[in-house]
Amino acid sequence: MNQELVDVDDAFLWRLARALTAARGNDRFPQTRSLAGLARSWAAARALSPTSVPVPVVDADSGLPPWITWAALLAERELGRTLPSSSPVPAPAEISPTPVAAADSARARLQKREAAARLLAEAPAARLLDVDVVVRRVEASRSLLTMVLDRADASGLFVRITVDAWVPLNATVGGRELVVDDDRARASAGLQDLLSLASHLPAPALLVRAATLPGVVVERLVRGVVGPCSHSWGGPALGDESSDAFALVLSSEELSPDIAATSDNDVFATDDLAALVDALPKSLRHFRAFRDAKAVASPSSSKLLRVRAQQRGLKTVLHAL
Amino acid sequence: MTGPLTPQSLSALLDEEQRRHDAWLQTIRGLVDASRGLRLSTPVKRGVDDDPPGVLGSLRRRLRGRPKPSVAGRRSTEDALRARIETALAETKKASLLVDRFAALRDGLFADLERLHEHVAQANSVDVVAGQEVVAARVGEGDLSRSERERDQARQQRSRGERDQQLAQRALERLAVLQASARGLLDVTETLSVDVASFAGAAERQLDALSARARALGVVEDAASVVDELERSLLSLAGSLDDVTVFASAVHERVSAQTSDTGLAQALETLVQGALARRAASAAREQAQS
Structure with a gap:
């Protein structure tokens, strides 16, 4: 049985987060507030680094992101928790007094990726x-x-x-x-x-x-x-x-x-x-x-x-x- | 570089270049250590709230540590598969972060190399100027029509020119060493980044294929064999990567030890050739396995 996935955009994540917050789930349900926090951080992290944070997709039957996507997001979150407070790759300004476009670009990509992972690390973990x-x-x-x-x-x-x-x-x-x-x-x-x-x-x-x-x-x-x-x-x-x-x-x-x-x-x-x-x-x-x-x-x-x-x-x- | 380079400023500049070079070495050491940490055969270390002590922790540890799917139920199989997929996902994420770090390192090293070329050009011009001063002083010294005072001045000028010429030559030699080292580090970085990128790319492709079947987990009997296949491939890639990281450690040690040696370029060349050969062998092995 193949899973049919539907592409959604980041706006869906924000809406899902709002819906989960508004759901007022009690102890009969999985924790909706922590899921809402994770969905919000997912959207915010995508805005920072769209290439490293999982692209949001939903299952055609559930209308929700499938388990594997949440698992990938939590893996990136876990990575963020292991990052030191500063990057091990020195900034070009620290190393090179001459600004170089290529170095700035690669460094900027890395900085955005690490910032996104750190942001995810602050989000609550979902109980998969x-x-x-x-x-x-x-x-x-x-x-x-x-x-x-x-x-x-x-x-x-x-x-x-x-x-x-x-x-x-x-x-x-x-x-x-x-x-x-x-x-x-x-x-x-x-x-x-x-x-x-x-x-x-x-x-x-x-x-x-x-x-x-x-x-x-x-x-x-x-x-x-x-x-x-x-x-x-x-x-x-x-x-x-x-x-x-x-x-x-x-x-x-x-x-x-x-x-x-x-x-x-x-x-x-x-x-x-x-x-x-x-x-x-x-x-x-x-x-x-x-x-x-x-x-x-x-x-x-x-x-x-x-x-x-x-x-x-x-x-x-x-x-x- | 702002302002003209003088023989006197060369020494400070070279010290600064040496400092930057040492920083790159430290960076590479960190990346090599991180590459070496990529493993798929051991469980990923989890955060406190993901793997707490007590019932849940012991249960999850027990499930993850279960070598064979339990005959008690397919749920155990599915959970074990999930844990293994989560491990593979975590390792792939680590590898892709390393790819990004290598890219930043490679670009930074390339920028350094360009700047070193510029320094060499400037140091060469200093050498030429100093040489012209010496020639001019020699002409002035040999001019019998000039007064004794003028000849003294010419002798002093020649002496200063010769000293500057020697300074510039030594600076050029040190710059050549740094250039060779930076070039070597760039090659090593590219070798490593290609291997790590290959690891991350292959793992991501396989995980993509697996995610398409994720829904079938627990209801399709061959789900375990799919994950087995994934793990075998990832372990094979991890093995190839391990070869490279061992090599990279050796490079690091030798580069650190030989930064001031004039034979550095040759040593690096040998090491880089070795890296390329290993990578080719690794690719051939991977191709043979697929």
Whole structure:
């Protein structure tokens, strides 16, 4: 399967940064503020040194920069963090009293490149693949963990999966108590592997898969996604044909026995959540689901989304861009 | 250069040139060290917030250090592939920064070389003027019709002219040495920059090809073989680069030791020829592998 990429310009990055800032993502979603900071620094660094900073492109399906582009940007950021405060190549003025156009030009290019890398180094790092695990409770043979897995999909969607689950302790973990971080990581490795592999699936499917792991009992599962993003440069079509079209979607699904009744407030959904929950195996029938979606949208896209939400009887939160 | 060059200002000028030359040597030493740091076989050092201690750090270290894809799930394979691609990206970025630094160095050295040529031309004119003074003084000294005082003045003029001539000749010799050294450094820089550029270019081309398939990671079974191929190519390039950096270190040591030797030009010529031969061998090896 080949990835279709669409060229965008630096203005897209500024708009994406604004949208991520306006998204007001909570802890269900990957950190939108740090992503916004990185996107802003990306645009600013491109203005300084367009040849050394990755050219912005978006995936045709997600409308967002693909993972490999974020990875390249973070590599340049990492390089910036290793640069000394001054360049190891002396400036022509320090070496040569006679200004020489060629030296100035090469030196200027280098200075711009290093300045761009240093600027990126000041930006927050995006979590392309990260896991945090917190122990909530420890019993004789198992522990209750809260695992937060952040993952940038190859297409550029940022996914956060939060799971509260009982995980068995076994001999390989080293005893009945979780003592060190390595043990905690080992105890949850199976669950983490599974969730990471299936992070693109809807939450009910994730729950079913997690339930297949021996000894793992899920108490709550939340899947939050930043993206897709529909805009005039490309990406998925929303129906807004205007040049101002822009809508960044943030959707979340939660599965828990504590939810009173399954409900769906996702104006972008294309599948039937109730049917998915009904299809859960018997052992998981006590789970209920709640799905929601909000968007950061330009005025023209907001108008279109508001009409669509009204037609479906949904209350969609729309943040102004 | 502002104002005419005098024999007396030559010494200060040469000291200044020597200082600049030493600065270039230090710069090349830094770049050689940086080139030597390019590796794809070891994990890239990460920042604190990218690889913190604790659960995440140990998990990521464990994933990166995993020699074979885990049979437990394809996710482990994909994450390991991602880590390897990130490593390749980081090394390619380092190489491309070195390319930019070499370009700045090469242009700076070229500017120095041009200025040294100018100094030589000026020092030659000083030599000619001093020589004319000597000839004129000899004529004046030999003129019996002149008074004793005038002959004394001519003798002093001849003595000053000869001293200036010697100064200018010594300056010319030192300038010739610096010229040869700068020329050698320029050649070495170009050799190194071509190799580093080749490394960065090839790595970037392969990463571009890989990025087109990045979406397939995790769903296409041959993703691992694609990355394996990438790593093999990059390691091969790193090996070629390693040959050059070892050579460059040798150049640096010899240049540092021989800056004041008159045999410098010949030594540099030999080294540069060696570099060109290594580069040709490297290119042939790369071509054979592809």
